[in-house]
Amino acid sequence: MMSNSFLIDGAKKGRIERLEIPDPGLGEILIKIRASGVCTTDRRIFSGEIRVPTPVLGGHEIAGEIVELGPGVKGLSVGERVSVDSINRCGSCYFCRRGLDNLCINSRKQNKLEDVFMIAGGFSEYMVVERKKVFVGADDVRFVDLAMSEPLACCINSVGKAPLDVGDSALVVGGGTMGLLHAILLKNSGVTVVVSDPAEERRSIIEDNGIEAIAPERIAELASLQNEGNGFDAVFLTAPAIETLENSIGATRRGGTLVLYSSLHPDSNVGISWNAIHYSELSIVGTEGRKAADFRRAVSLISRGMVDLKSVVTKEIPIEELEEELLRSPSGSDQRTIVVF
Ligand SMILES: [Zn+2]
Ligand SMILES: [Zn+2]
Incomplete structure (x- = not known):
């Protein structure tokens, strides 16, 4: 053929x-x-x-x-x-x-x-x-x-990395295709979702799906509205932006989960506080394919x-x-x- x-x-x-x-x-x-x-x-x-x-x-x-x-x-x-x-x-x-x-x-x-x-x-x-x-x-x-x-299958694998339940809340960092698919899946599962993206056009696409979208500068503000001010149950990093990592850790509640969905090219070592993970029982997990x-x-x-x-x-x-x-x-x-x- x-x-x-x-x-x-x-x-x-x-x-x-x-x-x-x-x-x-x-x-x-x-x-x-x-x-x-x-x-x-x-x-x-x-x-x-x-x-x-x-x-x-x-x-x-x-x-x-x-x-x-x-x-x-x-x-x-x-x-x-x-x-x-x-x-x-x-x-x-x-x-x-x-x-x-x-x-x-x-x-x-x-x-x-x-x-x-x-x-x-x-x-x-x-x-x-x-x-x-x-x-x-x-x-x-x-x-x-x-x-x-x-x-979608990759996003299903990713969403499964965080032990979320109906009524929980999640932040999705990045409003590209993968961020949007994460948000749609989470919303379908009864999780309250907020997506952050610097691009207004992307935010409006997210909002067309009935999902709240914010500029990254507002992450801390939105985190303070979750779980009595303690942050999101889970945060998914779907964009390869190192500068969002610290913000994302700050936006995750004690005992919550941070999922690194995106890969990073070129790779980079990131400084993360040992004690921030230890004392808050933060889970940081990867997800591949x-x-x-x-x-x-x-x-x-x-x-x-x-x-x-x-x-x-x-x-x-x-x-x-x-x-x-x-x-x-x-x-x-x-x-x-x-x-x-
Ligand atoms: Zn692909
Ligand atoms: Zn094999």
């Missing part, structure tokens, strides 16, 4: 190439991709901020329909709408067997299609994937929504329309416009751009 695919050759160099996608082998499925989200990771790879071997075929927020089942594939049908959990989970390393398959030590195993390095491979009309990476959505789910399964189980939950929520994604997907483009899109820096009102086929 020939497929138009977008390859990155190096920093700010991309091209569309006709690639030969092989027939699905034993236990594999051929998918016609219908929607592929443009993630910050893709932008960082294109800009050269994240260095990977090239040429590389990116795109890991993938929804499409099944066009062919390889030998031995059971329980799926041609035409079904699916989302692809594209990460490698080897199933045999210590972490996979321990139920922590998001921490699989073989997750970055290099996949290649002839001389092309594959980071998932969603920026392409077709792809072949293993059965275990495919999750079936509803018959009538929109492909652009289903493509948000991957980021998502487990396969989180992916299933994301597909289920999206399929049943339980997550309103209308302000998450703000732009749809054909693959011919992907290079131009990757050269742009998203502005305040931009959330997810989706390549549609």
Whole structure:
């Protein structure tokens, strides 16, 4: 099967190439991709901020329909709408067997299609994937929504890191796509959410979802309104801003949880008071990707329309416009751009 695919050759160099996608082998499925989200990771790879071997075929927020089942594939049908959990989970390393398959030590195993390095491979009309990476959505789910399964699954994993209950409160730092998805999930769970972001346009998108949005300067003020003045039960850092860390610790109540969702490029050591953590029983936790189980939950929520994604997907483009899109820096009102086929 020939497929138009977008390859990155190096920093700010991309091209569309006709690639030969092989027939699905034993236990594999051929998918016609219908929607592929443009993630910050893709932008960082294109800009050269994240260095990977090239040429590389990116795109890991993938929804499409099944066009062919390889030998031995059971329980799926041609035409079904699916989302692809594209990460490698080897199933045999210590972490996979321990139920922590998001921490699989073989997750970055290099996949290649002839001389092309594959980071998932969603920026392409077709792809072949293993059965275990495919999750079936509803018959009538929109492909652009289903493509948000991957980021939503990562946010489900993150939200689960804080022991929140109905009636609790949370601060989400950063009002980008990930911040918005965190806020939507938390609100759906009966948690009072406040999102902080310096950009007014982003705050208004958050507010359109019935969620309070504030400028970062107001974090302390809002924290003083939670839990009788003791701060938020949990704070999620979805933006890579070191300067927000101290503020965020100050906004978390005693015994509360601070979740570091965003990665930081370049990495940096951050000074945190030992005793601030000790005396206040503050939990600081990381969250990496998502487990396969989180992916299933994301597909289920999206399929049943339980997550309103209308302000998450703000732009749809054909693959011919992907290079131009990757050269742009998203502005305040931009959330997810989706390549549609
Ligand atoms: Zn992503
Ligand atoms: Zn593993």
